Amino acid sequence: MRSNVFPAFQSDDRSLAKRILAGDEKAFEEFFEGQFPGLYRFALARLRDPDLTRDVVQTSICKAITHIKTYRGEASLTAWLFTICRYEISGHYRKNRRAPSPVELAEDQPEVRAALETAPMSFKGPEESLRRKELAKLVHATLDHLPVKYGQALEWKYVDGLSVKEIAQRLDVRPKAAESLLTRARKAFRDGYSSFGNDGGGLSLSPT
């Protein structure tokens, strides 16, 4: 579904994995600082217990590091890490011999998505406020599933209001490369947003 949305980043991710294995401190920092927040939010939304979330995320990251040599770049590093985390979460429930609590995630509920898709972009009143929160969860979950730099670039541009030039400086690339990255990031976001909670069905992001 999203296997080929970010080939350029898979190449970067392979390079990052090699640098991590070679003992490059900057690579470790980039990996941890980039991946931890998204992974934490992902696990917290499913476990709803901060202490347990910390343990599960710690185990997931440690396992990823131990097996970083086996990362082949077939998916983004983020996707690979999320898969490990999903296994850890399932393993936790298996070990405790209980089914996961019914966690209602915006990204997993087609009806929430349908309501959000038709929602106006100005939110007034308590119902709209709730809708806004659900929308925010869905958008944030989508961003967290993107390669780290895609999520950062989109947030910097559309939420923080940075210019392409400023984003280029933060990413340490030329403005043209930053523009190109933003284009890919937008496409990845659209694809990711469409794939959440849908059984492969596409979502039309029609302007309201």
Add this chain to the structure above:
Amino acid sequence: MNAETNGPQPIADPAEDDTVARLLRAAGNRPPVPSEDAAIVKAAARAEWQQTVRMERQKRRFTRLAGGLLAAAAAAILVLNTGVGDSLWRSVAPPVAQIATVTGKAVTSQVMIVEQNLHSPGDKLWAKDIVATASDNDTLPVRMVLQMASGASVRLDAGTRLLMQSSSALKLESGTVYVDSQGAKIELQTDWGMVTNVGTRYEVSVAPDKSWLRVRVREGAVQLADSQAKLQTISAGEELMTTADEPIVNKLSPCGPEWQWTQDTRLRAPFNVEEPLLHDALSWAAAEGGWELKFASRALAANIASTTVFGDIKDGSLEEALQVWTRSSNLSYRIEECVLHIE
């Protein structure tokens, strides 16, 4: 703020881009994650990473050796034994630490060189150097302070043997060290596992016969990762004792007699700031003494923040320093249950 200065963007469908923009703006920034959890997980991830890198390097080294480089390795050992390799290494690699203080006679040696050198303050240490302090002696215990290139300070008690690995990694073979991390990451490898700090002051001891490991945490927290990568967190005010049986965690006073050796005037962290502020001076004393600093009122705390202190406290005890500083500022102090009250 959002002005584009770098030409038109290559957007296939401007309407879709507009929707993406509005969705993101409506959602706002992603919520931050708890920094304490991030620090704990990062410390564990770093320990795991360094262990993975070490194992990978060992594998590579083994492969190279198995590839028929035994002759070259033998030649390298010969060079090292003559000291030529060692000199060459020291001329190109940065030192990992510097000896700040030595009480009595301490020796260092290189892993592959039998000869031992007496050491004194100012001497630099490189990776693979071993620092050893002689066993306790009634008249003058041999202790040492190392200033790590990473910024951390490490105090060695008598009877300690420590292998330098890098500016942030040490191997405690036996004896006791007290680490004042100063915000730097220090990994202390022992036969019992890896002790990693999360911004803290702590002490690690390994028995001479390596039959036990003890970790005492005065401030912050440390993590011990054993050989099976099982992690145990030890928090401030706790002492972990690991033997062949199950590890035991006991409560520990942050200002008890266990820490006394670290407060030797020759070992403690220097406080030689020009025209220091009283607040900094009191904070330093509180950190060294393991006390929590409390002021009688907010007004007093605010006033102290801009008061300069005078008086040389270099050779005095912490309490003598507190007397000098508080009296010269018309204040008083008392210490009760590990709290330093300023009134």
